[in-house]
Amino acid sequence: MVKWIRWQGLVAFIAIVALVAGFCAAFAGTLLKWSVESTGTALVGARVQLAGASVHLFPVHVELDGLQVTDPAQPMRNAFQARRIAFGIEPGQLVMGRTFVDGMSVEGAAIDTPREHSGAVRGSAAGKRGHAFLTAAAGAAQSLGVELPSADSILKRADLHSVQQIGGLDDRLDKQVEQARRQVRGLPGDKQLQAYRERLAQIRKKTSGPLGLVRKGKQVADLRNSISSDIDRIRSTRDELSRTRAHMRSELDAARKAPGEDAQRLVNKYALGGANLDNLSALVFGPRVGRWTAQAWSWYQILRPYLEQANAGGGSVTSKPLRSPGRNVIFPRAHPQPDVLVRDIHLSALRHQGSAAVTVSGRVRDFTLQPALWPRPLTFSISGRGGSHRVAGFSMSGTLDHRHPSAPDDRLRMHLKDVRIGGGSSGRVPVTLAGGSANVDVDGHLRSGSMDFEIRTRVREASFRRTGGNGGGRIGRAIADTLENAHDFTLVAHLTGTPAQPSVQISSSLDRRLKQAVAAAIEGRLDKLRAGLRQRIEARTGDRLKAAQAKLDSLASLDHQASDRLSAYRDLLHRLQG
Amino acid sequence: MLRLVARFLKVLNSEADPGQIALALCLAAIFGLTPLWTAHNLLVLLLVLVLRVNLSSFLVGWAVFSALGYLLDPLFDRVGFALLTAGPLHGMWTAFYGTVAGRITRFNNTVELGSVVISLALFPVIFLLARALVLRYRASVRAWVQHSRLMTLLRASRLYHVYRALDRG
Numbered sequence: 001m002v003k004w005i006r007w008q009g010l011v012a013f014i015a016i017v018a019l020v021a022g023f024c025a026a027f028a029g030t031l032l033k034w035s036v037e038s039t040g041t042a043l044v045g046a047r048v049q050l051a052g053a054s055v056h057l058f059p060v061h062v063e064l065d066g067l068q069v070t071d072p073a074q075p076m077r078n079a080f081q082a083r084r085i086a087f088g089i090e091p092g093q094l095v096m097g098r099t100f101v102d103g104m105s106v107e108g109a110a111i112d113t114p115r116e117h118s119g120a121v122r123g124s125a126a127g128k129r130g131h132a133f134l135t136a137a138a139g140a141a142q143s144l145g146v147e148l149p150s151a152d153s154i155l156k157r158a159d160l161h162s163v164q165q166i167g168g169l170d171d172r173l174d175k176q177v178e179q180a181r182r183q184v185r186g187l188p189g190d191k192q193l194q195a196y197r198e199r200l201a202q203i204r205k206k207t208s209g210p211l212g213l214v215r216k217g218k219q220v221a222d223l224r225n226s227i228s229s230d231i232d233r234i235r236s237t238r239d240e241l242s243r244t245r246a247h248m249r250s251e252l253d254a255a256r257k258a259p260g261e262d263a264q265r266l267v268n269k270y271a272l273g274g275a276n277l278d279n280l281s282a283l284v285f286g287p288r289v290g291r292w293t294a295q296a297w298s299w300y301q302i303l304r305p306y307l308e309q310a311n312a313g314g315g316s317v318t319s320k321p322l323r324s325p326g327r328n329v330i331f332p333r334a335h336p337q338p339d340v341l342v343r344d345i346h347l348s349a350l351r352h353q354g355s356a357a358v359t360v361s362g363r364v365r366d367f368t369l370q371p372a373l374w375p376r377p378l379t380f381s382i383s384g385r386g387g388s389h390r391v392a393g394f395s396m397s398g399t400l401d402h403r404h405p406s407a408p409d410d411r412l413r414m415h416l417k418d419v420r421i422g423g424g425s426s427g428r429v430p431v432t433l434a435g436g437s438a439n440v441d442v443d444g445h446l447r448s449g450s451m452d453f454e455i456r457t458r459v460r461e462a463s464f465r466r467t468g469g470n471g472g473g474r475i476g477r478a479i480a481d482t483l484e485n486a487h488d489f490t491l492v493a494h495l496t497g498t499p500a501q502p503s504v505q506i507s508s509s510l511d512r513r514l515k516q517a518v519a520a521a522i523e524g525r526l527d528k529l530r531a532g533l534r535q536r537i538e539a540r541t542g543d544r545l546k547a548a549q550a551k552l553d554s555l556a557s558l559d560h561q562a563s564d565r566l567s568a569y570r571d572l573l574h575r576l577q578g
Numbered sequence: 579m580l581r582l583v584a585r586f587l588k589v590l591n592s593e594a595d596p597g598q599i600a601l602a603l604c605l606a607a608i609f610g611l612t613p614l615w616t617a618h619n620l621l622v623l624l625l626v627l628v629l630r631v632n633l634s635s636f637l638v639g640w641a642v643f644s645a646l647g648y649l650l651d652p653l654f655d656r657v658g659f660a661l662l663t664a665g666p667l668h669g670m671w672t673a674f675y676g677t678v679a680g681r682i683t684r685f686n687n688t689v690e691l692g693s694v695v696i697s698l699a700l701f702p703v704i705f706l707l708a709r710a711l712v713l714r715y716r717a718s719v720r721a722w723v724q725h726s727r728l729m730t731l732l733r734a735s736r737l738y739h740v741y742r743a744l745d746r747g
Contacts, residue, residue: 004630006629007628009627009629012627016623324648328686329671329687329688331671331676331686333675
């Protein structure tokens with residue numbers, strides 16, 4: 001009889017399993033390190049590095065050491081770093097394929113720290129995020145010219161309303177005059193009047209007998225009715241002519257003003273931009289605001305796709321088919337829960353972390369990649385302070401509420417203290433902000449794709465420096481002169497619209513001074529430009545305006561004819577009744 | 579590798595029970611056709627070590643069926659998907675998905691389920707076929723092979739020297 005059981009095989013099985021488990025345990029840290037670095041780098045678009053990682057199984061506990069996350073916009077600086085990250089994972093949830101972390105401790109957190117080597121990654125699209133904000137903010141200034149164009153150059157591309165208005169009036173007067181002539185021609189004229197006079201003379205001849213009297217009475221009544229009817233017709237026509245004449249006169253008066261109005265409109269549109277002199281702050285500060293908002297938006301875009309993962313567990317969902325790894329068919333769960341959840345992340349700074357670092361502390365709660373499956377939104381309250389050369393401290397708080405994927409609601413309130421500002425161009429103005437310090441307050445929300453943010457920047461000890469050359473012309477020089485003497489001011493940017501098509505409105509406490517300076521600089525030239533435009537427009541419209549006036553005079557003449565006729569018929573009726 | 583093939587030939591020619599050889603090949607089919615790092619393969623490994631199945635046959639069979647597994651992955655995917663999305667089974671799958679066993683076995687993966695189902699379905703077929711082939715080989719084919727020209731050539735090969743060394747040892 002063959003013995004089918006080999007008990008020593010059990011020992012071999014245990015040995016093999018122990019060997020494999022030991023191998024995994026020994027290299028779990030290394031595998032985790034590689035996984036965090038590769039996944040993080042792909043997520044951020046710049047290098048993510050870990051000095052080391054360790055995994056303990058009983059209980060399940062993970063430690064990550066020396067995390068550095070490169071800032072994609074500045075590869076020689078870290079956007080974030082942490083000395084040590086430690087967290088435990090609930091084993092019960094882990095068996096069910098979920099990663100639930102009750103509390104995560106992040107020690108030695110800091111932002112904006114220097115790197116030893118560049119963390120740039122080839123082919124990253126991070127730099128391209130936020131482009132719409134740069135365009136919107138710069139575009140608010142692009143439409144504002146810094147040099148006055150000539151009248152001829154404006155007229156080449158302008159659409160003249162006055163030409164259309166006067167031409168239309170002339171055509172209408174043509175028709176009105178023709179119609180009025182027809183009406184007056186159709187009125188009872190001198191011939192009819194003479195006929196009535198003859199009938200009256202006949203009636204006045206002596207008659208005898210009662211029949212003669214009766215006959216005469218009837219003739220008088222008939223004549224009176226005929227004359228009255230004609231008077232009504234003439235009066236009606238005369239009244240209509242008067243009304244038409246009054247209306248056309250007021251239109252002609254408006255048409256005479258049209259060339260001047262056109263000239264002013266063109267000065268506003270082409271010489272000073274669509275926003276007139278009220279948008280000078282956008283001219284100066286637009287590109288800078290655009291850069292700040294573009295950078296903030298690019299970080300939000302990195303996080304956003306992971307907040308909007310679908311899969312609320314409502315039905316069987318199949319993921320995209322892969323090759324030999326197969327497809328995972330997801331079944332509905334009685335109590336769906338997210339696959340990844342970190343209930344509480346506690347950030348703390350270490351003492352003596354280095355004078356160049358902005359240390360970070362605070363809390364982030366309810367972080368999950370499937371917010372629709374968790375009853376609470378992600379909330380954060382983080383502050384930082386330190387000796388960074390760029391910012392002395394900051395605090396920010398808010399919520400990222402993506403529990404309803406069709407109506408996400410993100411709110412942010414942020415304060416940056418003593419931000420060093422300086423460098424970069426100021427668009428088309430020949431002056432650059434050389435240095436200064438600012439406190440920045442941001443408050444707003446992004447709700448269902450529409451945003452409403454206010455960025456208020458209080459600038460102190462600002463110093464502006466001319467960039468040389470004659471860029472910007474007279475307006476540019478006027479702006480540069482004003483800014484050279486500006487040291488303390490407030491800048492307010494209002495972001496609305498959608499992230500794909502943002503609208504940026506920029507104003508500052510320097511607006512009034514800039515406006516006065518520019519207006520003073522170009523006042524004489526503006527008047528000259530306006531006069532030049534008006535002269536050229538009047539040259540184009542003068543002939544038609546004269547023709548319109550002549551036609552109006554014709555209407556007046558016809559009106560008088562109708563009035564004269566009415567008077568003659570009334571006299572006749574009066575004589576008949578007398 | 580040569581030693582492994584030589585061992586397999588030795589097994590075929592030896593007095594190892596045909597049932598042990600066949601069972602080894604059946605377990606190799608499950609091990610090879612299904613993805614390697616799965617919970618059920620732990621059970622298969624335990625059975626291979628604890629039961630008196632022929633290890634050389636198992637190892638050779640694993641290599642052969644692993645190669646077949648890659649080629650049959652599209653078939654496994656289609657079978658698995660059909661089973662996982664079958665209406666009458668939806669309730670059962672949903673209940674199983676919410677259990678620890680369901681998450682550990684990863685049954686909701688189309689290739690995993692399809693390969694397990696097909697390999698289990700082939701189990702009796704492979705067993706009976708393998709057993710019959712071993713018996714037939716020993717009864718008639720072995721003698722013919724021994725006297726064939728192919729065998730004369732093989733005797734000059736390295737494989738045969740290794741085989742003889744094992745046979746003597």
